[in-house]
Amino acid sequence: MDLVSERIYKQQDELAKLIDRYSVRDGVHATAIPSLFFMRHSNVTEPSYGVYKPSLCIVVQGAKEVWLAQERFKYSPADYLVASVDLPVIAQVTEASSDVPYMGFKLEFTPGQILEVLSDSEIRVEPKENAKRAMFVSRMESSLLDAVLRLVRLLENPKDIPVLAPLFMKEILYRVLQGQHGVTLAQIAIEGSSAYRIRDVIEYIMNNYDKSFRIEELAEIANMSVSSLHRHFKEVTAMSPIQFQKQLRLQEARRLLLSESTDAADVAFRVGYESPSQFSREYSRMFGYSPKKDIKRLRAQYDHRNRVRGGG
Structure with a gap:
């Protein structure tokens, strides 16, 4: 093991111990630092659907x-993953055990924070550069882990969080912007860039996923032609605007069916479908089961996990 690899190994070992301290049970854990979350899983998980x-x-x-549409992004302690805009995805923990649980770190950020780092640094991005995929995996670097560790150590001294957390977050984003795919992240904050304009369209769809729209409306929001919008949107998200909307609708429908005692037809209308039969077909295509079977299956799994945790 060379010196750099040895240093990264030690940093990851310290990070694992800190995450273990603040996430005793399996699941997602918010921390005292806004936008910082820890994940822990003692088993390989089923695919989960959500928006990154x-x-x-x-x-x-x-x-x-x-999974982003048909693209798979694999990552382990040797890498890190970045999502630069809101993206509907399927995620799955593929390596985990009770002896060596999966442990993850997630730090959310805003385009404004990216712009602040760009403004204070010499990193330059060409606004006219073509939009790139808004998700990427890069090799882990010791300098990035250094900044991550400084941020996580603040949990040991909560009084320092308000002053120091924003500084360490800024350093973390600076390290990512300096990395192999930094330009992809920078694009979302550069006014006038294709990625920036597609971000506006994504925001509109996120806020209006249950409403029908004409593609011309989206092109107007992006200040692009219809053909340019299609091309750039697919480049950024790996899907068309309609596919993006469909994923949001079906994810929200599943959430509603799980959290409320309501029937599939009612949920279909609430998320924007005009035909319950079309909703049922598309739901089955995405999740592999009809709405009724899927929810019954998920509730049974949830009850089983609760019995195991409770020792029942």
């Missing part, structure tokens, strides 16, 4: 896969 906000994700132990 702009965030830096690090695997400290184990391994994970994230």
Whole structure:
């Protein structure tokens, strides 16, 4: 093991111990630092569906896969993953055990924080450069782990968080912007860039996923032609605007069915479908089961996990 690899190994070992201290049980754990979350899983998980906000994700132990449309992003302690805009994804922990649980770190950020780092640094991005995929995996670097550790250590001294956390977050984003795919992250904050304009369209769809829209409306928001919008949107998100909207609708429908005692037809209308039969077909295509079977299956799994935790 060379000196750099040895240093990274020691940093990850310290990070794993800190995450272990603040996430005793399996699941996602918010921390005293706003926008910082820890994840812990003692078993390989089923695929989970959700929206990744702009965030830096690090695997400290184990391994994970994230699917964006048909693209698979695999990462482990040797890498880190970044989502630069809101993206509907499927995620799965692929390596975990009770002896060596999966441990993850997620730090959410905003385009404004990216712009602040760009303004204070000599990193330059060409606004006219073509938009790039808004998710990437890069090799882990010791300088990035250094900044991450400084941020996480603040949990030991909560009084320092208000002053120091913003500084360490800024350093973390600076390290990512300096990395192999830094330009992809920078683009979302550069006014006038294709990625910036697609971000506006994504925000509109996120806020209006249950409403129908014409593609011309989205092109107007982006100040692009319809063909340019399609091309750039697919480049950024790996899907068309309609596919993006469909994923949001179906994810929200599943959440509603799980959290409320309501029928599939009612939920179909609430998330924007005009035809319950079309909703049922698309739900089955995405999740592999009809709405009724899927929810019954998920509730049974949830009850089983609770019995195991409770020792029942």
